[in-house]
Amino acid sequence: MIKKILFGMSLLLSVASCTDDYSDWNAPQHNDQPATVQFGNGSVTETQAINLAEVTTPTVKVANITAPTADGGYAPSGEYKITLGGKSLDITAAGEVSTEELQNVIVSNYGKAPVQRDMDATVATWATNEKSYVKIESATFKVLATPKAANIEQAYYLAGDIFADGYNKDVVKTHAFTHSDNNVWDDPNFSIEVETTEANKSFMVIPASSLEKSDIREGAFGSGSDKKSLASNGNAITIEKAGKYIITVNMETLTYKIEAKPTALFLTGSEYNWGNTASDWKQLIQYNGSDETFWTMIYFSEGEMFKFAPQAAWKDDFGPDIPIEDNAGSGIATDGGNLKVGKAGWYLLRVTNGKERKLEVCKPEVYLVGDVIAGGWGAGWEDKAKTDANKFTAPTTKDGLFVSPKFANSGNLRMYVNFPDTGYKDPNNNWWKAEFNVIGGNIVFRGNGGDLQPVAVEANQQVSLNFTTGKGEIK
Template structure:
């Protein structure tokens, strides 16, 4: 009888705790709003040119539980937010600093000005609100109340220019003036805005010498650049321009083409070098020579009569081990421009991390088609 009574008490207890668990079940709520606090010094003048950050504090939206909330900042020149801009970045704490530079850049767009002389010189109200959501959830974003910063003094601020991440060659031989067939250049590791390509610049089917242009997008969008837009490097013999602003190649051949980008003010400037197409074996398979430019380790340059669809072939491997290959640009380490063939595909390191290893044996050679991006070890 005592055992039966204990069992009954145990079952009642389990039911009680189960009921408690059911009552404590978390239910996600969709809040209607939440509170963005007015900054302590909101009544003062926010001179954005001489301010680093503006601190904002908020209470978390009531989702029914403490959630990992992400906040973004929205600003407007009108209290009803008929037109607004979301500032870059997001914040995961209830107190955070907003870069004044981000606000100033957004205000240039909100004011709709394109020249510094047109930017307002007087202070004006700025309206701020937050948008919140739960990280990784499908919950709808919710907006805070709107606060007013009565006197904000902006300035003609522009986004910092970034180096292009891509570069393409187009021409009468390189792609037949079709961007879909253009040559994608390879980033130089550790040098943003610098690119290289081994390019066939012989003659086209009509017997005309090669002509090329460049762009950092695969399209005719007004940003393409040619002879009058670049500085041609010393030693690039036989290079000239024509009436179409194309770069014309006076000495047909294979070249390492290098584009180096710089930023001056709000504009890109470009220099272009045309270097001999020297490719080198590196490391184990050449006997342990690294960073070599010795002719003994240089790939054979294909005859021009073979056209663009021709292979560069390495010397025979003198040792077994890792196969490494590169070009050598002045002022750079060999691995800044290294590449390898994987399963028949030419893959450059570019701006990426170290590549996987491929091993070779004595007597084998590495062949690469730089036009089709193919190759093999045999």
């Protein structure tokens, strides 16, 4: 065991290398000879490039070492280390390292992609006179190696009776799994959203290469016996109940999962006890007609931190680094692992949680519409109702009230929150997509449902809303 290293001893330490130019090792048209560098009065010679997918032994040769000798009463210790990719590994006198450790060094520095890596390395040993030790280190040389990688294709498709004519090649091509911007080895997960209108519909996963075969099911992946793993040419996988699902496959571990598509979204953060219990999560309202868009009216304190999740628990949470469209001067931005508020105040949020995610921060605008405004429904359908005469005043404090103008007419009360793209003639962003009312003293949201219960009011009445407590009053 080496207990001490003296740096004051004098011993020939080589830092020189050969004068030949071996810089372009990756160019296949060359057949350069391995370089040799000095190692004290010994040497280290590079090996040819290594492909770890072809290595079946527990160790692999990364250098040819001619051991240095020592003088002045010092003798070599016989222990060698190689510094490679910022890691120090054991290396034998024959120049061999652990195959597993070499794989790990490449992956930790460069990722899992099966690409040849050009790594600088040095080899060191120690000499001892039984009283002290001195380090002998080689000049820098190269180790060229390609990591072993899973057999993953660049694209996968969904086939099966989950779709009409679902094994037709042209149909299958329209149902591609999505993938992140990372390479498929560093992120082997592929996902797709599907909807089944009947129970017990089945599917298989089709690699891109199978689309070139006469029968696309040749080489397709189905379920293994445990109903969690993927097996090449396995049985079709069955979805037992009708509904909307997200299917995710991991093509490195060959596993899959089928999850019901989330139909809810929650917010928690520094003002909500960081979601320690289910009651510490604020549920957003579903934007009518969408299963991936949600909204809420909320008061934020300056410096408040928050995140989102599809359930009232810490799972699949998100927030940092999603695109933010700030139309209200909130200063909301990513701060570490959270979103942070720059300016206190009331804000109207609209959040998209689908294949893509986005946060829209809007001004806290609420409007009356319909019977109770001047001009009634005629004004509304002519897209003229979005005026200050029909707009609620907004509070500046968390417990403050949103207060409507006095009703111009008697009739049924209708009101909504306004986004920049809300329009009476836009089928995707009609005002009723984010409608609500006051029923029994509570603010009741339309969400993804149909018309709310009618609420009759009288001319000259007005409605007050407390979005913090969820209460409302008509008087």
